[in-house]
Amino acid sequence: MAKASEVKNGNILRFNGELVQVEEFLHRTPGNLRAFYQARMRNVKTGKLVEYRFRVDEDVEICRVETNDYQYLYEDGEALVVMDNTTYEQFNIPKVLFGKSLRFLKEGMNVIIAFESDEPIMAQTPSHVELEITYSEPAVKGDTSTNALKYATVETGVEIKVPMFINQGDKVKIDTRTGDYVERVK
16 A cells, blocks of 8 residues: 555556546645645546545555557457467457457557556557558549548458558558558558
8 A cells, every 4th residue: 555645647546446547646735725636547447537636645555557568369259369479478358458449450460458466457559550451442533633532441351541542452551549541651
């Protein structure tokens, strides 16, 4: 157990039996009242925002979270199998932890996973991935007067919007957080 004065932004706490990540932690000293810490925390599993006032001497439980790089191997039902790059140990990670960026994940890619006492609590895909276009309609001549977009399918099966000059077989860079086309890769 630690005191509330030892908490920093980014720490993971066990708060009311749930894991929360501290987003903002401010020390407040109002005029004639006692000082306190105003905390804004996000629940790791549900993503809900929690606000709480800690007394300066209040006990809090700061969790020890280990974050490491893993290689995505394959899909197994409702989980993804990843391998530790140093020990070659394999883990099953629930798909839910990856969110919407899961649809751009390809076998062999590196992902970042955070564990708290052997339980995966957070998973993150690379912010940008390079994927090949497997299908796109041919561009019609004369459609280039404005920055017109067309639909194209990438190798993971996701349909994205790309500029008219992108053809089948081209490699493109995609932002996994938004699903938007970034650039063509040579």
